[in-house]
Amino acid sequence: METKKELFANLDKLRDEINSINKDLNNKDNEKESWFRKKEDISKNIRRNISSIKESKQKRDDLTKKVKELKEKRNSLNQEIKKNIFELIKLKNETNNLTKKSKIKNPQGLKGEIDRIEVKLETEAMPFEKEKSLSKKIKQLKKLQEEASIVINNLRRIKKFNSEIDSAKKISDYTHNEIQKLAAESQKLHESLIKNSKEIDGLRVKEEEAFKKFVDCKKNFSEINTKLEEQLGNVNDIQSKINKFQLEEDEKRRLRESIAIKSKEQEISEKIKTGKKITTEDFLMFQEAIKGKKI
Numbered sequence: 001m002e003t004k005k006e007l008f009a010n011l012d013k014l015r016d017e018i019n020s021i022n023k024d025l026n027n028k029d030n031e032k033e034s035w036f037r038k039k040e041d042i043s044k045n046i047r048r049n050i051s052s053i054k055e056s057k058q059k060r061d062d063l064t065k066k067v068k069e070l071k072e073k074r075n076s077l078n079q080e081i082k083k084n085i086f087e088l089i090k091l092k093n094e095t096n097n098l099t100k101k102s103k104i105k106n107p108q109g110l111k112g113e114i115d116r117i118e119v120k121l122e123t124e125a126m127p128f129e130k131e132k133s134l135s136k137k138i139k140q141l142k143k144l145q146e147e148a149s150i151v152i153n154n155l156r157r158i159k160k161f162n163s164e165i166d167s168a169k170k171i172s173d174y175t176h177n178e179i180q181k182l183a184a185e186s187q188k189l190h191e192s193l194i195k196n197s198k199e200i201d202g203l204r205v206k207e208e209e210a211f212k213k214f215v216d217c218k219k220n221f222s223e224i225n226t227k228l229e230e231q232l233g234n235v236n237d238i239q240s241k242i243n244k245f246q247l248e249e250d251e252k253r254r255l256r257e258s259i260a261i262k263s264k265e266q267e268i269s270e271k272i273k274t275g276k277k278i279t280t281e282d283f284l285m286f287q288e289a290i291k292g293k294k295i
Contacts, residue, residue: 014231022228049200
């Protein structure tokens, strides 16, 4: 059976232990919440990176699609250029062969020369032989003019082909530059996607570690809290025992006071019976005993 002194000693010891446990509990709670906040911060970073990856992926896919379209356009232009170059070479060879065969030096000047001879024949008087010779020359020139018209038409077509080829080359070069520019931008986005994906993998590892730390701290917190509840239960048990002691002591005190009052009553009653003098001190002691009983 523990004494009252031992109970108070145990109570003080338990209170010290409870204060220490409370301190550990607060520290573990702070640590637990710290790991939880860290885990939440990492989760937010992961969500931000995933959102950024989705956005970058969409931009990269749009650029890739545009590059593909531009490549198709460039290939079509290059095919057109090749076709026109082939036609141009063919036309130039045809024109050169025709010019060499007909010995046409100035195709554009034939009409002017024919006009001058015809005017001369109409306006000038000349011997028959000379007139005959000029008429023959006109026939020759008109024949050459027919051949020259083919050369002239070919020259026009050559000029048109050159213009179309130059224009197509400019567009092709511009398209090629655009492809290079967009492809470089797409490559940067692709590299950024890989980098962000690796960062997310690293963050997921840290997130898992932080969550594990949080779970461990939560478990420790629960264990410490359980220990605290046990110690508080022990305090209640000791306090109940102390209260029981207190009740017993109060009961004993009241019993002693009751005995003292009865004794004093008997003493005063005996003095009255025997005719002894009741002193002021007797009354004061009797009143004090009664007062103590009321208390």
